[in-house]
Amino acid sequence: MALQVEFRDVTKAFPGTPPAVDRLSLTVEAGTILALVGPSGCGKTTTMKMVNRLIEPSSGDIVLGDTPISRMPVKELRRMIGYVIQYVGLFPHMSVAENIAIVPRLLGWNKPRIDARVDELLTLVGLVPQTHRARYPRNLSGGQQQRVGVARALAADPPVLLMDEPFGALDPITRVRVQDKLLAIQGKVRKTIIIVTHDMDEAIRLGDKVAVLRAGRLVQHEAPVDILRHPKDAFVAELIGHDRLVKLLSTLSVASVMSADAAPADTPSINRAATLEGAFLRMLDTGSDALAVEGGGSLHIRDLLRVSTG
């Protein structure tokens, strides 16, 4: 189950400063991932914390499914929303199993049900229940801690998941691995996920939609491919970086631009699911201007020249 999250003209002003979030309206469709991205102080974390009412909006409303959250009891609301923060969020004095069991225990589940759920979740996030259940967070690697954090947030099967810079403390290689794991998990659980990050690469990798914020205002809210193709202004372009088109190539798959024409004999081949970046590198590598796509069809270098205009 997943619920739509809708921000309706939401403003958060702290006294004496410009609004942290300024008349924000956007909808996160049920079962999709929204990446909130922007520099420090742009209001992305404030935006997220208003969803589980760690921060109350000054005006406007946030609607979960069809209920405004201002009309829901805070505790009930929070138990419907999984919350993942940087890995410090695991309680050091509780074992992995106890950490995951927090919300189910608050909800009064019985022990057999909790135990079964803990094992199910550990398996889902790719940890072996028998070996990891009784461990303490300090005995886990950063990536493992983060996966336990995700398991904990999913414990009571909440319709919505909030993730605050969840992978910020991980090294780049582990980060990509855990991001892939999250996408695989999302393929199975289909939650509505709002993820806060300052890393545009992460936003593009994870988001079905990306919302770029600056100084509390929504600058651009589109699918990653569209943002890469048409950054709305210099600010967004700078956030993406000078390798915008390389990122675009790495976001699109061969299947999205290939043609049905058969490739000439002896051309090197590539998988349909490979990225265009991979295809381009293969062309450079083999000195060939065309690739045969496995299972039929071909990709010509001309196809790559068209992607930036979509």
Next chain:
Amino acid sequence: MSFAEYIDVFGDNILFLLEQHVILFAIALSAAIVLGVVLGTLVHRFKRLDTLIVPVVNVLQACPEIVLLALAIPFLGIGISGALIPLFVKGVLPILRNTASGFASIDPRLLEAARGMGMSPAQILLRVEVPAILPIVIAGVRISAVMLVSVLTLTAYIGVDSLGTLILQGISRMDTTPLLIGSGLTALLAITVNYLLFGLERLASRRVS
């Protein structure tokens, strides 16, 4: 009188004084724990109290015990309360300080995560804060306890029975036997208390890195 003879004659008295000492110790430490934990929590919750409470406790801490005892006589008289009140005060500071710094050492993001998961303030206190600060508080209690065991010998000066009575006897009669028994038992008691609480501290911190 030889050692064996002394124990033979005064054995019951030694046991009585040991018992008195342990009772005084238990009362003084309990009071110090209650006051230390309560004040430590208040100092943490209301930062302004910090400037009010800590200097007072610091001054009391710096006063020599014998001075505190002497000053207490005109106000509290000679007896149990006159002996206990000025002394347990000495046990408050380490517990207060460790309680406050224990609370301060908890990562605020951890508490926010707990709130974000829908825990009530009471649940956060019992399930998150208390387990996190417990080893630190026990470490403070251990310091206070060891100090109180030895400081309590001074109560003998104002006529309250404790192991200090034996030490005082030894000094006034130039008799090393009660002197050695009194100070030996005091030291033994301090060492025992230290190790017991150290074990408790280890047990509580087993789970926290």
